[in-house]
Amino acid sequence: MVQENNEKPILEIKNLSKKISGQTVIDHIHFSIQKGDIYGFLGPNGAGKTTTLRMITRLIFPDSGDIFIDGHSIKNDSVLALSRVGSIIENPAFYLHLTAKQNLNLSAKLAAVNVPKTRINEVLSIVDLKEAMDNKVKTFSLGMKQRLGIANALLCYPSLIILDEPTNGVDPMGLREMKTLIKHLAEKEKITFLISSHMLREMEDLCHKAAFIQGGKIVEEGDISELSGVYQVTNLEDLFFACIKEKLT
Amino acid sequence: MKNIWTLTSFEFKRTLTSKMLLVYTLIFTAMYVLTGILFHVYGADSTVVAGYGQSFPVEMLQSSLTFTAVFIAIYVGEVLIQERNNGTIKFVLLRSVSRFQYYLSRILSILLFSLLLTSIMLFIGYVVGISFFGWGDTFVFYSVVTSGWHGVGVTLLAGLAFGFAYFIFGLIALLLSQFIQRISTLAMLMGISTLVGQYIIIYDQVKQYAIYEHLLFFHINLFEKSFSYSVTSFGVLIAYLLVIGTAGYYLFKKQDLYV
Numbered sequence: 001m002v003q004e005n006n007e008k009p010i011l012e013i014k015n016l017s018k019k020i021s022g023q024t025v026i027d028h029i030h031f032s033i034q035k036g037d038i039y040g041f042l043g044p045n046g047a048g049k050t051t052t053l054r055m056i057t058r059l060i061f062p063d064s065g066d067i068f069i070d071g072h073s074i075k076n077d078s079v080l081a082l083s084r085v086g087s088i089i090e091n092p093a094f095y096l097h098l099t100a101k102q103n104l105n106l107s108a109k110l111a112a113v114n115v116p117k118t119r120i121n122e123v124l125s126i127v128d129l130k131e132a133m134d135n136k137v138k139t140f141s142l143g144m145k146q147r148l149g150i151a152n153a154l155l156c157y158p159s160l161i162i163l164d165e166p167t168n169g170v171d172p173m174g175l176r177e178m179k180t181l182i183k184h185l186a187e188k189e190k191i192t193f194l195i196s197s198h199m200l201r202e203m204e205d206l207c208h209k210a211a212f213i214q215g216g217k218i219v220e221e222g223d224i225s226e227l228s229g230v231y232q233v234t235n236l237e238d239l240f241f242a243c244i245k246e247k248l249t
Numbered sequence: 250m251k252n253i254w255t256l257t258s259f260e261f262k263r264t265l266t267s268k269m270l271l272v273y274t275l276i277f278t279a280m281y282v283l284t285g286i287l288f289h290v291y292g293a294d295s296t297v298v299a300g301y302g303q304s305f306p307v308e309m310l311q312s313s314l315t316f317t318a319v320f321i322a323i324y325v326g327e328v329l330i331q332e333r334n335n336g337t338i339k340f341v342l343l344r345s346v347s348r349f350q351y352y353l354s355r356i357l358s359i360l361l362f363s364l365l366l367t368s369i370m371l372f373i374g375y376v377v378g379i380s381f382f383g384w385g386d387t388f389v390f391y392s393v394v395t396s397g398w399h400g401v402g403v404t405l406l407a408g409l410a411f412g413f414a415y416f417i418f419g420l421i422a423l424l425l426s427q428f429i430q431r432i433s434t435l436a437m438l439m440g441i442s443t444l445v446g447q448y449i450i451i452y453d454q455v456k457q458y459a460i461y462e463h464l465l466f467f468h469i470n471l472f473e474k475s476f477s478y479s480v481t482s483f484g485v486l487i488a489y490l491l492v493i494g495t496a497g498y499y500l501f502k503k504q505d506l507y508v
Contacts, residue, residue: 020505057343060505079345087343093336093508097263103340109255112345156344 008071010035010160010192011056016065018051018216025051027216028065033194033209035159038186040207040224041196042240048216049196050090053164056194057087069160083112086158088166092149096138100129100148103137104155111156123151127181142169150181161185163195167202179206204236212243219243252346256354260328261361269327273320273366277373280316281309285381301385303397306374307404308390310411311465313370315443318464321415322439324362325422326432328355334430336508352498359419367412371404393472407468414463417489421460424497427504458485 009032018026026048033039043049054060056067058078067074072081094103101120108115124130127147132140140148146166153161163182167175183206185191197203203210211221220227220243224236231242264270288296298308332338341351388400395403422439429435446461456462457478463486471479 054505054507057339059339059342059508061503079347082343083345089339089343090508091336093338093340095337095340096335106255106259107340107344110252110341110344110346152340 008035009033009068010070011194012068013052013056014066014068016052016055016067017063018055018060019063020051025216026055026062029213029216029218031211031218031221033160033192035192036186036190037209038182038193038195038207040203040210040236041194041213042198042200042203042210042236043196043213044198044244047213049198049213050164051216052213053087053089053162053194053196056162057085057089058082059089079112084156084159085162086153086156086160087162087164088146088149088153089162089164091165091168092145092152094137094145094148094152097136099134099136100124100140100151101133103148104152107152107155113156115155119155119157123154126154126185127151128177143171143174146170146178147174150178154185158191160192160194163193165197165199166195167197167199175202182206200237200240207236210236212240214244252350253354253357256341256346256351257357257361260354260358261365264324264358264362264365269323270365270369274369274373276316277313277370278377280313281305281373281377284309284312285377289381299387299389300382301387301389302375302378302380302382303384303400304388304390304404305378305382306371307407307468309374310367310370310407310468314447314464315440317366317370317415318418318443319436319440320366321359321363321419322422322436323432325355325359325419325426326429326435328358329423329426330429330432330435333506333508338506339508342506348502349498352501355423356420356494359423360416363412363416363419364409366415367408371408391469391473403472407471410468410471413486414460414467417486417493418460418464420490420493420497424493424500427497427500457482460489 011033013029013031016026016029017024029052041049041052051060055062056074058074069081069085074081095106098106101124104120104123108120121130124133127150129144129147129151132144137145137148146169166178170178182193186193195203195207207224209223212219224239228234228239231239233239233242284296284298288298288300293300297312298305342348386396388395388403390403390407393403422435425438426435443461443464446459447465449459450456450462450465463482467482467486470482
């Protein structure tokens with residue numbers, strides 16, 4: 001029984017499509033993510049990564065298909081499905097006139113689960129922002145906002161965290177810290193990550209599995225080391241181009 | 250319910266501490282002081298007031314039509330257009346907040362803002378009115394001539410009616426704000442609509458169904474017209490609330506948010 005639960009995908013995307021202004025931007029995509037994965041959602045700019053993530057988080061609505069989070073359909077029960085999901089879509093948005101702590105306080109009040117006050121300090125410590133917690137967010141650098149975004153995503157004890165281009169604006173030092181943090185959270189806290197990016201080198205030592213998206217279609221999906229074997233490549237960048245090239249030809 | 254309360258109280262606190270509210274207060278103060286000065290210089294015939302401090306606040310409500318309409322539209326822009334443009338709408342919606350809860354919290358915030366703005370206008374009216382004319386021995390508001398606490402009661406009731414009509418106007422702005430990208434566009438559109446709307450209400454057959462009639466006269470007609478006329482007017486505003494509120498919610502519910 002335990003084994004069956006482990007095999008149940010935490011995120012399942014079925015036959016998802018979306019047209020914007022008459023143009024198909026997502027074309028019947030299908031993939032699933034198992035618990036504990038760090039899953040890369042990779043593609044060039046304009047491939048449909050953010051659109052897909054927006055559909056997962058219900059900011060926009062698919063024309064067809066469905067999304068299941070922990071078995072709950074996002075169409076039928078979005079609040080329950082998203083109750084254990086933390087996310088940063090495109091860029092983290094905060095009330096700039098409030099402090100980091102006040103923002104997280106508001107976020108905690110709006111959560112479906114009970115978030116104790118100590119959790120706010122806890123997540124701020126995890127992202128190393130405890131000293132800046134009483135500063136207004138408008139004084140934060142982009143990197144600090146990204147870290148605060150991760151703190152916000154962590155707030156509700158999520159089982160799935162969705163990060164859209166999380167390395168945007170993060171300096172090399174911050175980038176290394178972020179990778180370490182994601183690996184730590186995946187291993188120790190058993191949090192599943194879905195990370196979209198077009199920065200392949202940054203994703204290489206982070207993700208175990210990936211879906212490659214091009215022109216709104218999933219061109220390849222699976223275990224990165226297995227796919228590397230199939231395409232006879234040694235790194236993620238070569239794998240990406242091999243998948244895209246394969247599709248184009 | 251918890252989320253609606255959290256979002257509404259957050260918006261209300263934000264409004265109370267905003268610089269815009271201070272600016273609105275200063276504009277109303279300047280307008281009221283100017284009216285007081287004009288009364289002293291040119292007399293009652295050149296102004297809309299009778300020259301009694303106790304009736305000055307309620308007399309001044311109608312003259313603020315365009316200002317109040319624009320301020321309400323700007324506020325609506327802040328609670329929806331600005332949230333969308335700044336991306337803070339996703340800060341809320343990515344938590345366990347449904348679109349219904351979010352939209353209802355916007356409606357309640359507009360109601361509170363309308364009442365707050367009316368309260369500020371009445372307060373400034375009393376301060377400026379008493380400063381210029383003293384309390385006075387009579388309360389005069391159209392055919393209502395009274396004094397003392399009864400006059401205060403009439404003022405408060407008229408204020409409530411005035412605030413309610415502007416709340417409905419805010420709901421129309423909220424619906425339109427789903428198609429508009431800039432606060433300034435919404436404010437301009439709603440401001441111009443009040444100027445144009447004043448011409449619609451010259452037609453007796455339709456005027457009771459036009460929101461502009463109620464922006465200008467609902468708080469006056471309450472004391473000037475028959476009880477059944479006031480009930481019908483109130484019913485029209487409730488119908489606006491139900492139709493515009495529901496239509497706005499369904500639009501918002503289906504809207505893709507590219508934030």
